[in-house]
Amino acid sequence: MRIKTGDSVIVIAGKEKGKKGKVLATYPKTERVVVEGLNKVKRHTKPTQNNPQGGIIEKEAALHVSNVMLIDPESGKPTRIKMVQQADGTKVRTAVKSGKAI
Template identity: 50%
Template sequence: MAARIRKGDSVVVIAGSDKGKRGEVLQVMPKLNRAVVQGVAMKTKHQKPAGAGQQGGRIESERAIDLSNVMLIDPKTDQPTRVGFRILDDKRKVRVARKTGALIES
């Protein structure tokens, strides 16, 4: 199965409390149908100092969000687009933006 969203892609969140935010995909979990997007769905963990000389505090990190809530950004128009696939002459299957037909390089 070819992945529509991959690590390193620029995406926009289309649903949820972070709707409209843009970020880069840091991790994709295809079996769970989730992705971690930079700067989206932040969680705060309060951590105690681990030992002498260590500093405790609040640590912020990203949570995974459902893949259905993100949309790839078209490289030509910088707008959200759906992803299609095309088979090139050299038998490679590549991703294309549905709005413009532009190849998505990754």
């Protein structure tokens, strides 16, 4: 998966299409990401010791990684990612549109 925690992404498909946010968590095995403030769901919880009140909690649900695209740091538009090998042998994620390292 080429999207990492902390990246800025834009949703390119689904009901949240066109909205931007920051990646809070990634799940490589299921190819899903959680984006801050997007894809909110309501969870009904029973009272527990940690949360004695219980009630309805609203939280972000995971989106499939194919429905989000990384935002180019230079132009602010969605871009694909390519891996570029540097002279010292390390690989760096690079935006295809601008060529800038992410």
